[in-house]
Amino acid sequence: MADNLVGKSQQDGIPGVYGGNDVNGNGVVGETNGSGHGVFGQSHTGNGVVGRGWAFGARGVVGIFDDVEQSPPSSSHFVVAASAGVWGATANVAAVDTDPQLKLKTAAGVVGEVSLPGHGFGYGVLGLGHKDEGVVGWSEEGVGGSFIAFKGPGITAKSQERGQIRLVPREVAFGADPQGNPRPKLPKFAESGEMTMVTKDGKCSLWLCVKSWRAGGGVVPQTDARWAEVKLGAAFNGETPS
Template identity: 80%
Template sequence: MADNLVGKSQQDGIAGVYGGNDVNGNGVVGETNGRGHGVFGQSATGHGVVGRAWAFGKLGVWGFFTDSEETPPESSHFVVSASAGVKGTTANEAAVGTDPQLNLKTVSGVVGEVTLPGPGFGYGVLGLGHNDEGVVGWSEKAAGGSFVGLKGPGITAKSESRGQIRLVPREVAFGADAQGNPHPELPKFAEAGELAMVTASGTCSLWLCVKSWRAGGGVVPQTDARWAEVKLGASFSGETG
């Protein structure tokens, strides 16, 4: 890289740094081999950093972490490239560490944090939706979301006119136990506390995992998850709009 440059504007409406296109199509490149930041934006009255994309499938800001020199590939989960104001990507090759206090993995695509200690309050991540959900979590092999409240509820769900939480029923096959009692065919790999609403022939039922599965090894067999039906009262028609 060339010698370090500092961009500072002394006049409103004039950018401190303006980046056009280099031969690789990059407007601004920030790079550091030391302890600083590749790009750092700070503003007393405006925005520290603003990124804007004009075309669908492009990103206003793309921040990625990688422990190699290769640029992470675009996500293959979407058939059509996703448009986003901000996208965070991780592509680390080394093993991911776990925080000893929070018991959480230390690598994330995006981290939102309320700095502590401090006198104010705020949200680690805030998602606002209009016709769709404010926040969507999707996972290929694990839960779509995990919430922990050390001194409060893991999830606070509020709705002024609809249900607070929605379980999307899924169609399953039904079998029977040794005594001939019917039951849905539910996963044997599940953790205690999981709820499953299933439907068969247009009728829904609710089931709770009451015992987690345990992996076997050696002469110890695997223990499958145990499920129990949540008994419901009589149904009735809704009345409010």
């Protein structure tokens, strides 16, 4: 890398640093081999760092954590490349630590945190949607989202016109209980508190996991999860237009 440069502008409308395009297609490259920041943006009245992508599938800002030098992760989970204002990805080869107090893994593609102690309150992550969801969580092998609170509610859901929470019914195979009543075939690997809504012949039923599965070993057999149906009252038609 060339000698360190400091970009500072004393005039409105004149950038402190302007990156055009190098042979690799990079406008600005920030690199550090010490404890500093590769790129640091600070502003008293505007935005510290602004990134903008012009084409579909492009990202305004790309942040990647890698504990090995390799090419950035691709969008292999998406059939079409995902467009994003901010794209955060992590690719860990070494084992990920778990915070002893929060009991959470200490690696994430994007982390949002309210600094404490502070002078007010704010959100760790705020998602605003117009016609789609404000926040979507998706997982290939785990749960789509996990919410933990020490003192307040784990989830606060509000809606002025629709249901506060929606469970998307899923089609499952059905068997029968010892009395011959229809019973859905639900997962044997589940944790107590999980809830699912299933559908059969256009009718839905709601089920709650009341006992977690436990792995076996040696002479101890595996214990499968146990489910109980949540009994519902009589159905009736909605009246409001929303």
